[in-house]
Structure formats: structure tokens, C-alpha cells
Amino acid sequence: MPFTPYHFGPGLLVKGIAARWYSWTAFVATQIVIDCETLYYLSRREYPLHRTLHTFVGATIVGVATAVTLMAAKWLAQRTAPGFVDSLRSRRASIRAESSTIGLLVGGLVGGLTHPLLDGLMHRDIRPFLPWSDSNPLLGVIGIEALHTGCEVAGLVGLPLVGIWLYFESRAD
Numbered sequence: 512m513p514f515t516p517y518h519f520g521p522g523l524l525v526k527g528i529a530a531r532w533y534s535w536t537a538f539v540a541t542q543i544v545i546d547c548e549t550l551y552y553l554s555r556r557e558y559p560l561h562r563t564l565h566t567f568v569g570a571t572i573v574g575v576a577t578a579v580t581l582m583a584a585k586w587l588a589q590r591t592a593p594g595f596v597d598s599l600r601s602r603r604a605s606i607r608a609e610s611s612t613i614g615l616l617v618g619g620l621v622g623g624l625t626h627p628l629l630d631g632l633m634h635r636d637i638r639p640f641l642p643w644s645d646s647n648p649l650l651g652v653i654g655i656e657a658l659h660t661g662c663e664v665a666g667l668v669g670l671p672l673v674g675i676w677l678y679f680e681s682r683a684d
């Protein structure tokens with residue numbers, strides 16, 4: 512971590528910037544999957560808590576795998592309940608991006624790449640550049656307080672930006 516929900520703020524900021532090509536849903540799902548690693552080792556009291564899934568390579572693979580899983584879930588939903596899925600389809604591109612192929616892939620990739628970056632700033636046991644390097648040059652670049660505040664501010668900026676996208680898309684209808 513930082514405590515998983517802190518990641519959601521920067522994720523929301525990206526949604527506010529690139530709403531039509533990015534799925535915040537895939538981003539959030541990726542954060543949760545990656546932090547299952549931490550939870551697993553924490554529950555077993557085995558250290559380090561941050562291992563393969565908290566490297567850039569591992570987290571990126573998780574991001575892509577999460578995106579593919581969500582694509583498969585969408586495909587399955589379309590096969591089993593096409594009427595229901597159609598009723599959810601929005602004319603707003605920024606909402607459609609939540610489940611579009613490009614949106615899911617971009618969301619998963621951004622989710623995977625940013626997770627070790629943010630966690631690496633505050634956790635001593637993270638080796639983000641494995642298998643190439645055993646060091647963590649990110650550690651302590653900014654303080655924990657500033658990191659948490661930054662994540663909150665990112666979310667507070669991102670939310671109204673998403674609102675602006677939705678507003679203009681609804682006017683274009």
C-alpha cells in the first residue's frame with residue numbers, strides 16, 4: 512500500500528484528464544488485486560510484505576491480466592444477458608470507456624505502472640525494479656504526509672474534471 516484507497520485519487524485524476532480512453536474501474540480493480548499480495552503476507556506474518564506484484568514488471572502484468580479478466584466478464588455478460596447489458600450502454604464516451612477494450616487496457620496499465628511508483632515512495636521492502644535492480648531509488652523522495660495529501664488532492668481535482676466531461680457530453684447529445 513499506501514492504504515489501497517489512496518491510489519484511487521491519482522486514478523481519478525487520470526480519468527479527469529483522459530476520460531474517453533481510460534477505465535477507472537480497471538484501475539481500481541488492479542489496485543485491489545496488487546494489494547492482495549500485501550494482505551496475504553500480512554495475514555501470514557511473512558516479510559517482506561511487498562514482493563513480485565509490487566515490482567513494475569509484476570504490477571504491469573497484473574494490470575493487463577485484470578483488464579483481460581474484465582473484458583472476459585463483459586463478453587460473458589453480453590452472451591448471457593444481452594438486453595441488460597444494452598440497457599446499461601451509455602451514449603457518453605467517458606462512461607463507455609469504463610468497459611471498452613481500450614479503456615480497460617489503459618486503466619489496467621496505468622493502474623499497474625503507478626502502484627509500485629506510489630508504494631515505492633514509502634515502503635522500505637519494495638524493490639520496484641526487480642529483476643534488474645535490487646535498489647529502491649523512489650524511497651523517501653517525498654514524505655508520507657505529502658504523499659497522502661497529494662493522493663487526496665489528485666482525487667479532489669479529478670472528480671470535478673470528470674464532472675466537466677460528463678456535462679459537455681450530455682450537452683452534445
Ligand SMILES: [Zn+2]
Pocket residue numbers: 512513545546549565626630
Ligand atoms: Zn500496494
